[in-house]
Amino acid sequence: MPNYSWPPMDKRRVMGKRLNRLDGVAKSSGRAKYNSDLNPPGLLHAVILSSPHAHCKITSIDTSAAEKMPGVTAVRVIKPAGTELNWQGTEIAVVAANTESQARDAVKAIKIDYEVLPHLVKEGDLKAAGSRARAAGEQVTGDPDKAFQEAEVVSEGYYAIPVITHCCLEPHGQVVQWGPEDKIEYHPSTQSVSDIASDLGSQIKVPAAKIHVHMEYMGGGFGSKFPSDLWGREAAFLSRDSGGRPVKLFLDRQQELLIGGNRPSVYGNIKIGAKKDGTITAWQSQTWASGGLGGGGLSADLFPYVFRKVEHRRVNHTAVSLNMGSARAWRAPNHPQVSYLTCSALEDLAAKLNMDTLDFYLKNVGLTARPETYKDQLMKAAALIDWKKNAHLRGDKTPGPIKRGLGIGVCTWGGLGHDSACRTTIHPDGSIEVEIGTQDLGTATRTMIAMVAAETFGLQVTEIVVKLGDNGLPKSGASGGSTTIGGVTVSTHKSTINALGKLFDLIAPLMNTTPDQLEAIDGRIQKKGDPSKAMTWKQAAQKLGTQTISEEGKNVSREAAKDGLITQGASGVQIAMVAVDTDTGVVKMEKMVAVQDCGLVVNPKTAESQVYGAMILSCCSALMEERVTDSQTGKVLNGDMEFYKLAGISDIGEMVVQMDITPENDARGVIGLGEPPTIAGIAAIANAVANAIGVRVPMVPLTPNRVLAALGKANEKRMA
């Protein structure tokens, strides 16, 4: 069996380098074609009619006028009369027409009557949820009641984080064409190129083998773009019903915010017991949340986060069913909320103890699964933010309205790698084709694959042709849970090693040596360590004559860790520095630092980019984002990008990322980075604000009204 281990850290020529992403020019020049950009001949545009009510029953629906509208080729009723609809935005009918305007006009011409039913669209007040709240059980470890009695200090607090949406910039949708013999051309915006055909196929009763999926680029998914969804099915049927013309159906912005996915809220009362020296002895959390109609929302046993080994714990959770669109996986499902609640409660305890929060965390690292790692990362992050100079106990005593503070958040995540197959082909002209049915969500997956391949062959990344985004390629898993890089680097690595091995088998006799004595380096194949006995890569490939070498390599998720190429368990610490104008309640994120490990870092440049992005997402969630619902009407009031607020470029302060690249971490193997750095930032910012102004603002986002209320400069009105 070939040696599949990664080349030693100091011998790598491509991996570990700060390379630009390969599709950068295509994206930054506007040439990159996303599936929402496709304009195939004969294209029809489809528009969805969605429910204006949070809860209603359709009493009648009449599409006859819509069917007669100019340009309309097909109208489909998704929810017939009599159907109960459980959230605003539910898809009721769909229209295809020659132009988008015609489709919109036709949707407006559908006559529909509703019986409006009672709704619940807010979960902040658990009592008001009544029978819509369902206890999800309680877990007790040790004897928390006794531990709280014996605790020298007990700190209690209420914390909340609302539902936010994915708000992918490219909305959910696809272009799809139902061709002759049920052959389907399917071009979705998806995180699951290899698997989505089965999903669509089962919905439209067409074998997956007849469905060709293709996607070169995609405009953001964040966990919300795995299934083919109802709109995939309907677009396919519209195409079929329109004589096989291609149909483009993408959600509009309001629909994207209503039904394109969201992250559950979490509300909770937390009580912590501790010794005077800061040692945590007891934990109790009572939380509730909603992820839509199904309730759900949280794995309560994630509490307490990271600092898990508290001996005496009681955690319980209640799921609230709302008349709202369903939650979907949102980068690091559960973790950002749980990190925020946990770290907020921890720092409130530290404040009660009058303890430096860094000391407090260090005191308790023994409660984590990786004490040495967290200790090290806390110290590194503290150095980056100049903790000694900038830290103070809770409440900035500097005169004037501007108060500064520091706050800490921590993260943990798994990783490993999904199932992935890769095929590498060496052509006689020396060109190399790496084929893999994965997708690049913007995480630079394409570039990582090319880097791994280039490393094997001793070539430049630009000499590798990466083909991805197509289900005709070797199957690779969906991109979720930070498993992509683990999967694709292993499958690429193995398939390139296998292909190179075949070439060595061919070349070795010609060079009067054995394959195991050859190496590929700097565009040559040579006897190990002897450049004088070499041929160029091209010369070597020419020896193939008319043949090609084509070899597969696989990552099998269950066995992946055994090879030592990839692993799981990423840790990180983030510290935020904020400035709060205590006269206006306006919070500015001035600086944020992150120390993040992710094992072997394939490309520090794009890895850092992931962390920067994740920290900025955290800023949005900590300071700006929330879905605002109205109890009186059941409506989402901010289904737009004006009042659904995202941070702009000037809202972001200085950011420092330190990838924790050490020989020890490198030796662990590759770990995914999509999720881990999105977790700790909300906690860090919320804690920094508490540290600055001396009081806890119980709910994020930390908007001026909430900050002023916490400061006693406005009446507290919970806007949950």
Next chain:
Amino acid sequence: MSSPNDEIKKKRKSAFSRRGFLQGLGAGTGVVGSGLLGVAEEAEAQSTIPVAGPGVVTITLDINGQQMKASVEPRETLLDTLRNQLNLTGAKRVCDRGTCGACTVMVAGKVVYGCTVLAIDVQGKKIHTIEGLMQGPRPHPITTAFVNNEAQQCGYCTPGFVMATKGFLDRNPDPSYDQVKKGLGGNLCRCGTYVGVRKAVLEAAKEMKNA
């Protein structure tokens, strides 16, 4: 070849009559604020005023130095015309309400939101889209700077940011870091690429000055 205005006038004859208009507006309620202009004068004034639509009219747009024809209803936005008719899909439709900047293009040398401009409204104006930045195979220095500085992830907001940067640097060729932060306040990114964008804009400024 006829000018856009000729096209509009031609269309006007079929698509518009004063009589129909007044009926449509419920003329029975009388003329508001009558006095200076009698009905006859009003009609005379109107007869010279180009009116187009509401049906499809042919327009010519000056895009990236090329005259491009499109058939649009007056309600069609510039963005939808670029994307759906002219296959210029660099500008993206994201918020579709003039907030996020993904649709940024330049009209008469200034950056605007393509989703909030009517196509019919920009006839005769010089329109520049991101496709025009790339002259031949050579990327524009702004594009290169975005690549060098990892100023993109999923890339869906990126063309808008590149165009916003073009508009910004045209007016601020030697910007400070703070000016860069303030100068791109009309664009949003969801992946969080702002750190890279800020570096990219500064690098592009330097490159363009030295070019």
Next chain:
Amino acid sequence: MKTFEYANPKTLKEATALLASNQWGQAEVLAGGTDLISMMKEELVTPKRVVNLKNIAELGGIRKSGGAVHVGATVTLDELASSKDVRDSFPSLVQAALGITSPQIRNMGSVGGDLCQRPRCWYFRNGFGLLGMKDGKSLIPNGENRYHAIFGGGPAYFVSASSLGPALIALGAKVKLVSSAGAREVDVAKFFLSPQTAEAREVDLKPNEILSEIIIPASKNRNATYEVRHKDALDWPLVTASVSVAMNGAKVSNAKIVLGHVAPTPWSAVKAEAAINGKSITEESAEAAGAAAIDGAQPLSQNDYKLQLVKVAVKRALLAAAATKA
């Protein structure tokens, strides 16, 4: 968006002729389009005709005449903020325009459009009418009213969205309104109205009229605008204060203090003006004026934080004005 005819007049006379028999809902005028196009997409307005004003030369340009600065209605916010005449005398106006932190909006949006734009109230934008009503009752007092009015509420509770309105009122500006029947000038202070019905408009503009220019009288007043905004990037202010103060030596002889985003119209803080008149502007006097500015406020269930913001905005605007060169 519903279909409409697009009229492209070249002169003001042509434009007013097109609107001579107009009623609300039938024809709308289009300048920058930053509000109208979105309103039409949501079908909150469904005009049968849209009259483009951008090709009317008379509506463009900034000129000085008889000491006053005349700003054409289609002058963009960017042109306004870049004008030397405006910069020299009216920093409050420049600050208000630059508070719109999107260059794209500043390039597109017109000063006339800024004054005539429709409210951003999310009940209005979600189809509950200008007054945000359901079943004959306002949704706002017990609803999601964090961004709504704390002054002058009822039946309208939205806040005027105009960025320039408060500054223009503080500066004593007028608007010129032209119809085929003639022209009239109205104080900007009186131009904004709090509608009593969902069908009314928020400005004193008749459907046959076009706002043709803004006339800002010459002034040596110190003036400044201070906005409290949640986001630094494009966002609506939570509260704005614009001040224009006439000085007599070191003392304020006559102050105009106008608030934005606190009422269905820009809101004159009369008590704050009285508090600062006759005093020199100091931390203490500015703070006292800020405290006086909330006189008469009636906050709703979620928005009493705006009281604090009003106090601070007034104080900071006064201090900023004091810091400008006389």
